[in-house]
Amino acid sequence: xxxxxxxxxxxxxxxxxxxxxxxxxxxxxxxxxxxxxxxxxxxxxxxxxxxxxxxxxxxxxxxxxxxxxxxxxxxxxxxxxxxxxxxxxxxxxxxxxxxxxxxxxxxxxxxxxxxxxxxxxxxxxxxxxxxxxxxxxxxxxxxxxxxxxxxxxxxxxxxxxxxxxxxxxxxxxxxxxxxxxxxxxxxxxxxxxxxxxxxxxxxxxxxxxxxxxxxxxxxxxxxxxxxxxxxxxxxxxxxxxxxxxxxxxxxxxxxxxxxxxxxxxxxxxxxxxxxxxxxxxxxxxxxxxxxxxxxxxxxxxxxxxxxxxxxxxxxxxxxxxxxxxxxxxxxxxxxxxxxxxxxxxxxxxxxxxxxxxxxxxxxxxxxxxxxxxxxxxxxxxxxxxxxxxxxxxxxxxxxxxxxxxxxxxxxxxxxxxxxxxxxxxxxxxxxxxxxxxxxxxxxxxxxxxxxxxxxxxxxxxxxxxxxxxxxxxxxxxxxxxxxxxxxxxxxxxxxxxxxxxxxxxxxxxxxxxxxxxxxxxxxxxxxxxxxxxxxxxxxxxxxxxxxxxxxxxxxxxxxxxxxxxxxxxxxxxxxxxxxxxxxxxxxxxxxx
Numbered sequence: 220x221x222x223x224x225x226x227x228x229x230x231x232x233x234x235x236x237x238x239x240x241x242x243x244x245x246x247x248x249x250x251x252x253x254x255x256x257x258x259x260x261x262x263x264x265x266x267x268x269x270x271x272x273x274x275x276x277x278x279x280x281x282x283x284x285x286x287x288x289x290x291x292x293x294x295x296x297x298x299x300x301x302x303x304x305x306x307x308x309x310x311x312x313x314x315x316x317x318x319x320x321x322x323x324x325x326x327x328x329x330x331x332x333x334x335x336x337x338x339x340x341x342x343x344x345x346x347x348x349x350x351x352x353x354x355x356x357x358x359x360x361x362x363x364x365x366x367x368x369x370x371x372x373x374x375x376x377x378x379x380x381x382x383x384x385x386x387x388x389x390x391x392x393x394x395x396x397x398x399x400x401x402x403x404x405x406x407x408x409x410x411x412x413x414x415x416x417x418x419x420x421x422x423x424x425x426x427x428x429x430x431x432x433x434x435x436x437x438x439x440x441x442x443x444x445x446x447x448x449x450x451x452x453x454x455x456x457x458x459x460x461x462x463x464x465x466x467x468x469x470x471x472x473x474x475x476x477x478x479x480x481x482x483x484x485x486x487x488x489x490x491x492x493x494x495x496x497x498x499x500x501x502x503x504x505x506x507x508x509x510x511x512x513x514x515x516x517x518x519x520x521x522x523x524x525x526x527x528x529x530x531x532x533x534x535x536x537x538x539x540x541x542x543x544x545x546x547x548x549x550x551x552x553x554x555x556x557x558x559x560x561x562x563x564x565x566x567x568x569x570x571x572x573x574x575x576x577x578x579x580x581x582x583x584x585x586x587x588x589x590x591x592x593x594x595x596x597x598x599x600x601x602x603x604x605x606x607x608x609x610x611x612x613x614x615x616x617x618x619x620x621x622x623x624x625x626x627x628x629x630x631x632x633x634x635x636x637x638x639x640x641x642x643x644x645x646x647x648x649x650x651x652x653x654x655x656x657x658x659x660x661x662x663x664x665x666x667x668x669x670x671x672x673x674x675x676x677x678x679x680x681x682x683x684x685x686x687x688x689x690x691x692x693x694x695x696x697x698x699x700x701x702x703x704x705x706x707x708x709x710x711x712x713x714x715x716x717x718x719x720x721x722x723x724x725x726x727x728x729x730x731x732x733x734x735x736x737x738x739x740x741x742x743x744x745x746x747x748x749x750x751x752x753x754x755x756x757x758x759x760x761x762x763x764x765x766x767x768x769x770x771x772x773x774x775x776x777x778x779x780x781x782x783x784x785x786x787x788x789x790x791x792x793x794x795x796x797x798x799x800x801x802x803x804x805x806x807x808x809x810x811x
Contacts, residue, residue, distance in 0.1 A: 287792030321759030424787030471518035485511025500663025529719025641699030778805025
């Protein structure tokens with residue numbers, strides 16, 4: 220009995236047809252959809268005032284809206300920055316694990332001064348509109364532009380400035396203990412998080428140490444104010460029969476599109492392959508529905524922000540289009556009305572200078588991207604790999620298979636287009652020989668027509684790997700996988716499928732370990748670098764249990780008041796916000 224690995228599987232377990240936005244066709248479908256709880260999102264961020272040339276860091280919390288526990292529904296979350304015209308300045312995608320994630324974005328000098336909204340949501344939440352979505356005010360100050368009319372005061376009353384409201388605080392569960400309340404610049408500070416309530420204090424929190432804004436504005440949303448503001452959001456889908464909806468991304472990042480014939484008629488039951496190329500490539504399979512729509516989900520990490528979508532049958536003349544989801548209608552957003560005071564001019568000048576210096580030395584203070592789980596493109600199969608530098612080089616790919624690689628070669632096809640077959644790995648002597656083609660990829664790009672790569676320049680090839688196992692894709696049998704890796708690794712950049720598309724896709728933000736400044740080592744290079752960090756410590760998600768947690772950080776060359784914030788939720792969904800202030804006494808080099 221032969222071994223069959225179902226490597227590429229069809230995602231077709233949803234009870235309804237899949238389109239870009241599905242239209243609910245019956246009361247039964249609606250009831251099925253309503254059985255999936257709605258979600259809500261909280262973002263802790265490093266606003267509310269941000270200058271161009273600075274990063275906004277955020278921690279992403281996604282909850283089941285029915286029980287306020289961490290959501291296990293959506294695989295992907297989204298963060299967007301929207302201007303007062305309702306236009307999206309940016310949208311980022313983050314991968315969620317147990318409802319949690321984090322990220323950051325840089326505010327460049329193309330972004331004008333003004334009042335903005337920071338949004339947090341999942342695709343599933345978008346079905347309930349803006350009321351379901353997390354919203355908080357961000358003020359962006361771009362000191363490099365001449366037009367500051369969006370933030371300029373227009374009356375004496377506004378010149379008096381903004382009255383900062385009181386932040387709700389709850390330190391009944393967890394408290395912050397600082398080693399000192401008055402310290403010098405470039406000095407180590409220790410802090411301790413103490414849980415006084417055992418299991419009641421267990422939870423996930425964001426910890427940050429940040430300079431207090433010299434420019435007065437209303438405070439950012441915190442966990443407690445968020446819990447009050449979003450207490451009444453809907454716990455289920457707010458739709459009716461005949462409405463369209465965004466599909467929940469439960470299985471991964473959604474990719475979708477449409478396949479038609481040359482006349483524009485939808486093609487049902489068309490077999491489509493989606494290649495996400497490069498190192499650790501992904502290969503996904505999809506079948507179109509009655510309207511020619513296809514969809515698939517990317518769950519594993521991928522390196523390249525590109526997808527190549529084409530039919531499995533290279534003789535099928537089709538047209539493939541790639542789908543994108545519409546943004547939320549942000550026209551109903553109510554923006555803050557922050558106005559700059561004339562007294563803030565000096566603070567703006569100093570902060571701008573310090574930002575320029577920090578950016579100039581950014582390479583000396585790098586964040587590190589966390590490596591995700593390694594992707595095994597062979598799904599557990601053990602490849603046999605040869606490196607062509609170990610052999611005599613032959614001009615073409617076909618000649619290389621003939622002269623060097625005796626485990627695979629070209630076979631004649633009744634259709635007139637030769638195909639590659641990998642030698643069969645017989646498990647039993649009674650197993651019958653087959654004539655199935657191989658799945659062939661170059662730098663992760665699926666090659667539907669093997670005939671066309673016969674003359675590929677073999678001098679560009681670094682290695683050839685094969686797995687002899689039998690695979691099934693779209694109900695069709697294949698004899699093994701062949702993966703060709705080029706020296707440059709860039710075959711996908713110039714590849715244009717005959718019947719298909721090569722399109723960019725939006726990658727999720729990488730998870731990072733953020734740079735932590737250290738001092739105290741004599742003759743260290745860091746001792747000679749200007750240090751104007753406003754954020755001294757950023758831990759986007761800290762797990763608190765029974766044991767006390769210890770942290771340390773170093774102050775920068777900035778003096779003044781700094782705040783230590785612990786903000787988050789217990790495992791039971793209770794919001795916690797703890798706040799402490801300490802003072803850095805400067806030596807005269809950077810007093811603000």
